[in-house]
Amino acid sequence: MYIYSKLIESETVVCDIRLDNAYNQEELVTESQVNETSERADIQSKSRYSSGFLMLETYFSIRKKVTDQFIVEGEHIQLSFFLNGKSRMMEPLQDSSCDLDIGIMRRNYFKDYHRNFDMRGGNEVNYVAIYLSSDFFRKLVEKEHWAAKDSLVQRVLKRDESGSNDEICAISLPVLKILQELFRSTYDGLHQRYFIELKLKELLFLSYVEHTQLDTTYKGLENTLYTTLEKVKAYLTTHFDNPPTIKQLSRMFSLNELKLKQGFKNLYGTTIYAYVIHLRMQQAEKMLLEDYSVNEMSSILGYRSVSHFISTYKKHFGYTPKQALKRISQSLPLFVAFLNGCLDHSL
Structure with a gap:
């Protein structure tokens, strides 16, 4: 899987990372950052990645209109979260476009991905994008009971890219909390990878729950x-x-x-x-x-x-x-005493 992002007007590369698609739980997580200032925009970007996945958090402070060219090569699952600003997504190969809505989560399955994102001047843009190789994704959800009911999981298992439209829902507060944890966690070595895998699994479950809730009644609203x-x-x-x-x-x-x-x-x-x-x-x-x-x-x-x-x-x-x-300070000693009692009993 290859992920590439560049601001066309300033030739500023935001992301240029090639990953092994295979799931490898023993490979450490790498972190990289981009901090660039140009006439058109200030960029702060943070990536965390390892075999099978990449997470990208980016902030743009835009003075003049810029276009972010985004290319992902290889079969992958994409989760994207548009958190702030104004941006228009364009599909060059299909000559179609749409405005991105703040607070919306999109998820989809692609063989390859090519989009341009137009961002106007005087604009602060913040987004998070997560890319999972199909092998990594399958390993992550293969033992989860809920996955059998998830339309996205079933598309990946069948290698069905026909549903090209993004599955869209509102970002919830629990989802925001997980995104913060994914980029702020400070575990060492493999503990960092294990933690990220657990949080990605939790995020996928929440995305499944959010989409199943969309099937409920609209309560009489058009x-x-x-x-x-x-x-x-x-x-x-x-x-x-x-x-x-x-x-x-x-x-x-x-x-x-x-x-x-x-x-x-x-x-x-x-x-x-x-x-x-x-x-x-x-x-x-x-x-x-x-x-x-x-x-x-x-x-x-x-x-x-x-x-x-x-x-x-x-x-x-x-x-x-x-x-x-x-109340919290009073309850902690009781909890510690309870744990010590459990340990003494087990010994």
Whole structure:
């Protein structure tokens, strides 16, 4: 499998990596980075790869229009996550194009892949792309019971590339968490590879779950409205730290404000405001366990004051962040004692 990415106008190479397709669990993970500045754009890109897979996380700060030429040679499974910015995907061989929606996950199976991505000036673009060789993919899912029901897995097993359209769904908060773990983990040696394989398997399972949920009822909504609301939800999931107003959302997605609010409540059983609060509080719980201070959490989650964050947290959970930390500190000794007791008993 060969992965190549280049900004055409500046001749800047973002990725140029050739991988062995065979699954080899004993091969270490390699990491590489690209940090380039040109007249047209600043680029920060990070790759993690080994035999059978490559993960690419890229940020573009674009001053003048650029085109990212992307080529992947070889049979592979692709998972892509468009997290921010404006970009138009073009298929040169088929003379077709489409705008990429923020907060959307795409997955597909290709023999070869050639796309150009146009990105306009004054634009901040962030995406993650994961490429798995077919051999690596099969080894990863071969013992998973859910895989027998996954349409993508079945296409790969049958070597069926006829379904050329991407399978698309909204990126969820658990998916975002896995993406962060894939690029931030700091394990040594083979432990890093084992960890990445576990997280890739978890990511594939979540992508299967998200797609099966698309088959559920639209709750009386017409298909176009359902699709738009899914895009709204996806955008909020990736921008809950700085969410747009209802009026801004209405303009962004060309949807009447009343229809937007009523449709969102009808489909997801909650208001847009409550959904953003829910996302922030989920993230706050995770950050508490990672030793962030209350001040840091308040700032990162987009609150203008610490007191507002604390009052929102207490209203949501029934206790303050400080009280939550106290509960955690009190429960840890009990958990350690329980583990020690289990070890003593086993000995």
